Amino acid sequence: GGVVILWERFKREFLVKYFPVDFKNKKVVEFMELKQGNLSVADYAVKFESLCDFSPHYNTVEAENDKCVKFESGLRPDIKHLIGFSEIRDFATLVNKSRICDEDGKAKTNYYKSMSDRKGKGQDRAKPYDNRGKKGVESSDGRKKNSGQCYRRSQESSMQEAEEGDWESVFFECGRCGSSG
Structure with missing residues (x-):
């Protein structure tokens, strides 16, 4: 056929x-x-x-x-x-x-990305020593306040103000909110 x-x-x-x-x-x-x-x-x-x-x-x-x-x-x-x-x-x-x-490689990337995402969640808190780029807020008495946690001002800045005649702030004023204590 x-x-x-x-x-x-x-x-x-x-x-x-x-x-x-x-x-x-x-x-x-x-x-x-x-x-x-x-x-x-x-x-x-x-x-x-x-x-x-x-x-x-x-x-x-x-x-x-x-x-x-x-x-x-x-x-x-x-x-x-x-x-x-x-x-x-x-x-x-x-x-x-x-x-x-x-x-x-993809698993490693995803792992580190998830770790970085997890770490980053609580990291937005202000740090008193990290004031770069943060602007102070003026209080009712005209003093500047920084955002973040309160902290005691350094001896150098207190001494500088004492030399300028502001004896009340020496060692007693918070560097963020200006309160005494």
């Missing part, structure tokens, strides 16, 4: 009909320029594999080394830094180890 068509011939004719040369060339260029960027390693690997189909050189057993080098060169620097020294030349292993580094 029927006509026997070899797989290679069918594949070639199918590709000519449904994948024009200019489309294939665009995919080859896209593959050559592919970088991980903001993709996860898993998503980068999927895109890499799909574009790799358009570059026959990378689809042979002999090209496994080149395929690994190409994949590794497109990884983000933070992952490439952790993986590169290993010189992994088995593609499946390289993808898996890169994925683990990516996930560990």
